[in-house]
Amino acid sequence: MQVKTFNAPTMEKALAQVKKELGPEAIILSTRKVSAGPGESWIEVSAAREQQSFSTETKPGADYVSTEMINDLHEIKSFLSLLISSKDQLTQLRANQPLAELYHSLLVRGLDEKQLFILLSKAVSDLNGEPVDRSLIFNSFCKRLVTKISCARPFRVVSNSSGPAVYTFLGPTGVGKTTTLAKLAAYLKIKRRIEVGIISLDTYRIGAVEQLKTYAQILEVPFSVAQSKSELRSALDDFSHCDAVMVDTTGRNYLNRDHVHHLRSLFENGRRLSHFLVLSATAKDEDLQQTIVHFREIDINSLIFTKLDETVHHGCILNQLVRFNYPVSYLGTGQRVPEDIEPATQKRLLSFLLPTGNQAA
Numbered sequence: 577m578q579v580k581t582f583n584a585p586t587m588e589k590a591l592a593q594v595k596k597e598l599g600p601e602a603i604i605l606s607t608r609k610v611s612a613g614p615g616e617s618w619i620e621v622s623a624a625r626e627q628q629s630f631s632t633e634t635k636p637g638a639d640y641v642s643t644e645m646i647n648d649l650h651e652i653k654s655f656l657s658l659l660i661s662s663k664d665q666l667t668q669l670r671a672n673q674p675l676a677e678l679y680h681s682l683l684v685r686g687l688d689e690k691q692l693f694i695l696l697s698k699a700v701s702d703l704n705g706e707p708v709d710r711s712l713i714f715n716s717f718c719k720r721l722v723t724k725i726s727c728a729r730p731f732r733v734v735s736n737s738s739g740p741a742v743y744t745f746l747g748p749t750g751v752g753k754t755t756t757l758a759k760l761a762a763y764l765k766i767k768r769r770i771e772v773g774i775i776s777l778d779t780y781r782i783g784a785v786e787q788l789k790t791y792a793q794i795l796e797v798p799f800s801v802a803q804s805k806s807e808l809r810s811a812l813d814d815f816s817h818c819d820a821v822m823v824d825t826t827g828r829n830y831l832n833r834d835h836v837h838h839l840r841s842l843f844e845n846g847r848r849l850s851h852f853l854v855l856s857a858t859a860k861d862e863d864l865q866q867t868i869v870h871f872r873e874i875d876i877n878s879l880i881f882t883k884l885d886e887t888v889h890h891g892c893i894l895n896q897l898v899r900f901n902y903p904v905s906y907l908g909t910g911q912r913v914p915e916d917i918e919p920a921t922q923k924r925l926l927s928f929l930l931p932t933g934n935q936a937a
């Protein structure tokens with residue numbers, strides 16, 4: 577449905593315009609008298625009509641097909657051709673009980689069906705005709721999977737060679753950016769004895785600054801608030817003596833691309849920043865995927881997944897790692913600061929596929 581607004585000196589004329597342009601089936605959504613000053617007023621009518629009914633002014637249907645839809649279509653097309661070309665494996669998968677059981681047990685852990693099918697098919701071909709044994713095929717599947725996931729160690733070397741190493745925490749609302757920043761700041765300060773500074777860019781949410789300031793006070797590290805690109809620059813200058821500066825950002829709905837544009841513009845200041853994209857393991861696979869796609873315009877260094885303790889389906893984490901080329905650096909496993917965080921390892925990620933993998937380490 578498309579909505580159009582009409583202005584005319586009288587209601588009668590406005591309705592005539594609606595009828596002329598949108599036809600007799602148009603629905604009137606609202607009418608109001610607009611006054612621009614003494615003796616100057618007109619009638620504003622908002623009307624709507626089913627999109628396909630628009631005649632001359634309607635854009636052709638193709639204009640409404642977004643890039644995302646085209647990508648989805650490509651994906652469906654490639655999956656269909658994969659299914660057709662892998663008919664034999666599919667038959668084998670259905671007919672072979674251990675294989676079918678493994679397939680379903682991995683599917684219920686939240687693994688993407690397409691990726692699962694591709695990897696299992698390859699695992700079957702790795703057996704070179706040997707009888708399909710569940711543990712053999714699982715091992716082969718894991719070996720294939722592991723080649724697709726990488727883990728980052730962002731704090732392996734932290735040094736103030738030409739200014740502090742700056743780490744930003746980006747991501748959707750409430751995923752645990754601030755908490756994760758506090759956990760990692762505590763790790764750097766207490767375990768690694770590194771000089772840390774904390775900056776909050778989150779002046780949007782009430783209480784956000786206080787939340788981080790409290791952590792900074794407990795850790796006895798310098799803290800500053802910045803509201804713009806230039807304030808961020810001068811806050812970073814103030815912390816030039818630190819080895820590492822952790823920058824917290826406002827949680828936004830990053831399914832809306834404009835928020836990513838805005839974020840990127842804040843960081844265009846000539847400094848090299850390491851960006852963590854923080855995501856919740858409790859989010860839906862498609863939403864995680866879309867958020868990561870939108871974040872492609874920022875040079876993300878690694879992903880951090882939080883709230884592993886709040887889900888029994890960790891497949892969505894593996895899905896993003898297989899789908900995108902980003903490494904994962906940390907896993908948040910609870911609310912306690914600083915305890916509930918662990919460096920991501922391939923072994924730990926693979927453990928999510930086992931029945932015991934649901935428990936936080």
Ligand SMILES: Nc1nc2c(ncn2[C@@H]2O[C@H](COP(=O)(O)OP(=O)(O)OP(=O)(O)O)[C@@H](O)[C@H]2O)c(=O)[nH]1
Pocket residue numbers: 748749750751752753754755756778781784825826827828882883884885886907908909910911916
């Ligand atoms: N269970 C669990 N809770 C977590 C984890 N990480 C963070 N939380 C909780 O999630 C909630 C939100 O955490 P914040 O750190 O404020 O999240 P945020 O991303 O900074 O939120 P905004 O700044 O509002 O976007 C808090 O209750 C945290 O204790 C985790 O790994 N597991």
Ligand SMILES: [Mg+2]
Pocket residue numbers: 753754755778784824825827
């Ligand atoms: Mg926050």
